[in-house]
Amino acid sequence: MSEKFQILYTTMKSKRIVTVAIIYLLLLVPVIYVLAQKYTVETVPNVRLRDASAYITDPNKLLDDDEYFELNSLLGALRDSLNIETAVVVLPSIEMDEYGSAREFANKLFNRWGLGDNELNNGLLILLITNEGEREIVFETGKGTEQVLTDGISKLIQTNEMVPWLKDGEYGKGLIAGVKEISKVIEGTSGLEEPAPKKRNYWPVIIYLVAGLIIIVAIDASRKSKVASSESPYKAAVNYDSLKGAGCVAAILFLPQFIIYFIYKEIAKETGKPAIDCEKCREKGTVKVTGEPVVKQQAIPGQDGMKEYKFVCSKCGFTHHELIPYAYVKPNTTSSSSSGTTVRSDSSSGGSWGGGSSGGGGASTRF
Numbered sequence: 001m002s003e004k005f006q007i008l009y010t011t012m013k014s015k016r017i018v019t020v021a022i023i024y025l026l027l028l029v030p031v032i033y034v035l036a037q038k039y040t041v042e043t044v045p046n047v048r049l050r051d052a053s054a055y056i057t058d059p060n061k062l063l064d065d066d067e068y069f070e071l072n073s074l075l076g077a078l079r080d081s082l083n084i085e086t087a088v089v090v091l092p093s094i095e096m097d098e099y100g101s102a103r104e105f106a107n108k109l110f111n112r113w114g115l116g117d118n119e120l121n122n123g124l125l126i127l128l129i130t131n132e133g134e135r136e137i138v139f140e141t142g143k144g145t146e147q148v149l150t151d152g153i154s155k156l157i158q159t160n161e162m163v164p165w166l167k168d169g170e171y172g173k174g175l176i177a178g179v180k181e182i183s184k185v186i187e188g189t190s191g192l193e194e195p196a197p198k199k200r201n202y203w204p205v206i207i208y209l210v211a212g213l214i215i216i217v218a219i220d221a222s223r224k225s226k227v228a229s230s231e232s233p234y235k236a237a238v239n240y241d242s243l244k245g246a247g248c249v250a251a252i253l254f255l256p257q258f259i260i261y262f263i264y265k266e267i268a269k270e271t272g273k274p275a276i277d278c279e280k281c282r283e284k285g286t287v288k289v290t291g292e293p294v295v296k297q298q299a300i301p302g303q304d305g306m307k308e309y310k311f312v313c314s315k316c317g318f319t320h321h322e323l324i325p326y327a328y329v330k331p332n333t334t335s336s337s338s339s340g341t342t343v344r345s346d347s348s349s350g351g352s353w354g355g356g357s358s359g360g361g362g363a364s365t366r367f
């Protein structure tokens with residue numbers, strides 16, 4: 001220390017700067033100390049140790065006396081007639097670096113003080129932090145308390161009954177309103193109702209699944225009828241492939257339905273492609289289309305064209321040429337009518353408050 005200080009000292013251009021700096025630092029220390037009055041679980045005074053009838057810890061006197069006494073008697077009644085042991089802690093600031101969250105601080109304080117009966121676990125800690133930027137109201141409940149004062153209800157009490165007061169700096173009134181509502185909840189006379197979990201809307205998914213299946217079945221049925229109405233096995237083979245494009249698009253858009261339908265067809269042994277038997281060697285299903293078809297007659301608007309397909313037997317090399325009509329397609333119109341099917345993944349937001357802490361449940365609200 002002294003060695004480092006010596007180096008620092010000698011590098012300073014004059015001794016006066018050091019002296020002035022030290023004086024400034026000394027003047028600032030008490031100011032910094034007051035500003036940084038951050039409580040830790042260990043430094044919060046436990047009033048109960050001094051006074052068995054006191055439920056409120058308010059070391060910085062943030063509540064006025066009337067409110068303090070009214071609140072304290074409400075907390076007394078909460079314990080005597082409703083069997084919930086509550087501690088109210090009002091602090092300007094907590095050592096956030098050490099705890100990460102006000103909930104964690106409350107949880108640690110709850111366990112350090114051991115609120116509630118160790119079998120009934122009927123403890124409740126209400127922590128209020130008041131400094132700008134840290135303002136938060138926290139409930140930490142024991143397991144027993146949580147049975148009657150659920151996390152959802154805790155959150156509702158905070159937002160509906162307390163925050164409107166707390167926002168205006170009316171800490172006493174906010175705490176009194178909150179404790180009164182807690183009493184009502186435990187008595188079963190509170191009008192607050194835990195929000196029912198949002199019902200999921202399955203209709204878009206159902207419509208998507210049904211519509212997709214209908215489209216896939218329709219494409220396949222249309223292909224089947226085309227194949228069935230073909231005058232020759234050669235035309236049938238070409239017609240079988242004619243709806244490939246539409247089939248692929250449908251398969252991509254409705255993949256789950258496509259897979260189901262595909263499995264169904266496999267089970268039903270409905271193997272698709274019509275096999276062509278060879279006219280020459282009489283082998284079954286050896287004749288297949290080869291190469292690209294040659295346009296023999298150009299299609300024009302209103303009149304189909306003709307394409308010549310070449311079929312070859314893989315066994316004996318027998319070749320057959322078949323003329324098959326094709327429909328006119330308007331050039332230059334790259335019709336990309338992508339009927340966007342958006343599937344909503346509606347995730348109903350589950351409450352993230354509550355639970356998680358070893359002391360049981362609770363809730364917190366910043367304001």
Ligand SMILES: [Zn+2]
Pocket residue numbers: 278279280281282283286313314315316317318
């Ligand atoms: Zn053959």
